[in-house]
Amino acid sequence: MLSKSLFHAAVAVALASSAGWATAQSSEPIKVGLMLPSSGTFAELGKGVADGFKLYVDEQGGKLGGRAVQYIALDDESDPSKANENANKLVKRDKVDVLIGTIHSGVAATMAKVARETNTLLIVPNAGAGEITGAMCAPNVFRSSFSNWQPGYAAGLLAGKKHKTAVTISWKYAAGDESVKGFREGFEKSGGKVLKDLNLPFPGVEFQPLLAELATIKPEAAYAFVAGAGQVKFVKDYAAAGLKNSIPLYGAFLTEGTLTAQGEAAAGLQTTLHYADGLKNPKNDKFIAAYTKAYGAAPNVFGVQGYDAAQMYDVGLKAVKGDTKKKAEIYKAIENAKIDSPRGPLAFSKSHNPVQDFYVRVARGNQNVMTDTIVKGLVDPSRDCKL
Numbered sequence: 001m002l003s004k005s006l007f008h009a010a011v012a013v014a015l016a017s018s019a020g021w022a023t024a025q026s027s028e029p030i031k032v033g034l035m036l037p038s039s040g041t042f043a044e045l046g047k048g049v050a051d052g053f054k055l056y057v058d059e060q061g062g063k064l065g066g067r068a069v070q071y072i073a074l075d076d077e078s079d080p081s082k083a084n085e086n087a088n089k090l091v092k093r094d095k096v097d098v099l100i101g102t103i104h105s106g107v108a109a110t111m112a113k114v115a116r117e118t119n120t121l122l123i124v125p126n127a128g129a130g131e132i133t134g135a136m137c138a139p140n141v142f143r144s145s146f147s148n149w150q151p152g153y154a155a156g157l158l159a160g161k162k163h164k165t166a167v168t169i170s171w172k173y174a175a176g177d178e179s180v181k182g183f184r185e186g187f188e189k190s191g192g193k194v195l196k197d198l199n200l201p202f203p204g205v206e207f208q209p210l211l212a213e214l215a216t217i218k219p220e221a222a223y224a225f226v227a228g229a230g231q232v233k234f235v236k237d238y239a240a241a242g243l244k245n246s247i248p249l250y251g252a253f254l255t256e257g258t259l260t261a262q263g264e265a266a267a268g269l270q271t272t273l274h275y276a277d278g279l280k281n282p283k284n285d286k287f288i289a290a291y292t293k294a295y296g297a298a299p300n301v302f303g304v305q306g307y308d309a310a311q312m313y314d315v316g317l318k319a320v321k322g323d324t325k326k327k328a329e330i331y332k333a334i335e336n337a338k339i340d341s342p343r344g345p346l347a348f349s350k351s352h353n354p355v356q357d358f359y360v361r362v363a364r365g366n367q368n369v370m371t372d373t374i375v376k377g378l379v380d381p382s383r384d385c386k387l
Contacts, residue, residue, distance in 0.1 A: 029070040033096030052306025065317020083110035105129035137385035144309040151252030152182025154272035154358035160190020163220035239265035276370035284342040351382035
C-alpha cells in the first residue's frame with residue numbers, strides 16, 4: 001500500500017505528465033486538409049471556399065480553438081476516380097484533423113466514405129449529394145452549404161407561383177439529378193407539372209439540341225442546373241436561341257459567381273439560393289468588407305460556405321478547448337451549434353444538413369440581388385438518414 005507521501009508524489013507526476021501532454025498538443029497546429037479543385041471547371045469555386053475558410057481563421061488571429069492552423073491543400077481535380085486515394089493521403093499520410101471538401105458531388109461522396117471509415121471530421125463546403133447526409137449520414141459528417149434538394153425545391157416553389165408547366169435541363173450526374181428532383185417536388189407542391197427532364201453528361205456543354213427540344217415542347221417555364229464554366233455557356237446559349245423572353249428560366253447556382261462572364265444574357269434571371277449579393281444583416285456587412293479587403297473582390301456563396309465551415313470547426317474545437325482527441329464532443333458541439341452566418345441564421349438538422357433561409361435573387365448587373373425570402377428555415381427531409 002502506498003504511503004500518503006508516495007501517493008501524492010504519484011499524483012503529481014501523473015498531473016505533470018498530463019499537463020505536459022496537453023501543452024505539447026496545444027503547441028502543435030491543427031492540420032486542416034483542404035481537398036478542393038484548383039484546376040478545371042470548378043477551380044474558381046474551390047478558390048472561393050478556401051479563401052472564405054482562411055478569412056475566418058485570419059480573423060481569429062490565425063487560430064482555431066486557440067491553436068495555430070496548418071493547411072494541407074490537395075487539388076482533387078473534380079475527379080471521382082482519384083478521390084479515394086487523395087482523401088486517404090490527407091488522412092493517413094498527412095494526419096489531418098479535419099477534411100474540408102469539396103465541390104463535385106461524386107468526389108465528396110467518396111470523401112464521406114473515407115471519413116466514416118477513419119472517424120475523421122468532414123465538413124462539406126459545397127457538394128450537395130443527398131447520400132452524404134442521407135444513407136451515408138454519420139456523426140462526423142457535416143455540411144456548411146446545402147443539399148442539392150434544397151435550392152431546387154425553393155426554385156420549384158418560386159416557379160410554381162407563376163407557371164403550371166415546366167421542363168428541366170441538367171447535367172446527368174448526382175448534383176443535377178437531385179437538384180431536378182427538388183425542383184419537381186417544389187413545383188408540384190405548388191400545383192405545377194414537369195413535362196420532361198432533359199440532360200447531357202457532365203461536363204458537356206453542347207446545349208443546342210436540348211434547347212431545340214425545349215422550344216418544341218413549349219412549357220411555361222424552364223429550370224436548369226449546370227455549374228461553373230458550364231453555366232456561362234448555357235445562359236448565353238439560352239438567350240441566343242431566343243428562349244429568354246418566351247420561356248422564363250429559373251435556377252439555383254445558375255448565375256452565381258459568373259454574372260460578369262454571362263453579361264446581358266443573364267439580366268433579369270431569377271434564382272433561389274441561401275445567399276444573395278449585398279444581403280443586409282450586420283454579419284454580412286462585416287464579412288463583405290473583410291473579404292473584399294483581403295481578396296480585392298466581393299464574396300459569393302462559395303466564400304460564405306468556406307467561412308462557415310471554419311466557424312463550425314471553431315465551435316467544435318472551442319467546446320473541447322482545442323483537444324482534437326475528443327471527437328464525439330466536437331461532433332456534438334457542431335450538431336447543436338447556432339451560427340451567426342453572413343447568409344443569416346444557420347443551424348443543423350439531425351442529418352447534419354444546414355437549416356437555413358432561401359432567397360429569391362434577380363440578376364442585375366454584376367449582382368444577384370435579393371428580392372424576397374421564398375422559404376425560411378428549410379430542412380432537407382433526409383429520408384434515408386438513420387442517425
